[in-house]
Amino acid sequence: MDIETLSKKSGIAKIKLDFYRDADLLPDQLTDDQMIDLAQFVDQMYDVGISLDKLQRYAHLQQKKCTIIDAQKALLHTALQQLAEKQDDLRLELQHLERVQTQKNDDESELQQLEQK
Structure with missing residues (x-):
């Protein structure tokens, strides 16, 4: 998301967002909603005196969390x-067994008919 759009959506001045981005507080790998939330959080924390070092650590942890979640989602999709x-293999096996059973029943019926003759 570009700075102008982020500024409009977050309500934070572009100059502050440029400062936060230059300070590596706004990683690019986040979704738009995550970026807005993080920018607002960073802005509030910086305004109350939280150091850039601590905010950078938090931003990197957020990025790692998102990366882990994406990896977990990919693993679950796989x-x-x-x-x-x-499930498809089991369905095919079940169909095969049903055909075998039907064939067995047909063979038994045919054998009984032959025995009756």
Whole structure:
């Protein structure tokens, strides 16, 4: 998100946002909503005297948290896909067993008919 849009959406002056970005307080990897929330939080904390070092640490932790969440989502999507494939395999196996059972019943019926003749 560019500084002008972030300024409009967050209500924070562009010059302050430039300062926060130059101080590495606003990582680029965040979603727009996360960026707005973080910019507002940083602005409030800086205004009450929280040091840039502590705010940088917080911003980096936020970025790591988002990265971990994205990795977890990707892992869960992969697991979901694998489960869907296994479900399809099980469905095919069940259909096969039902065909085998039907064939067995047909064979038994045919055998009984032959025995009756």
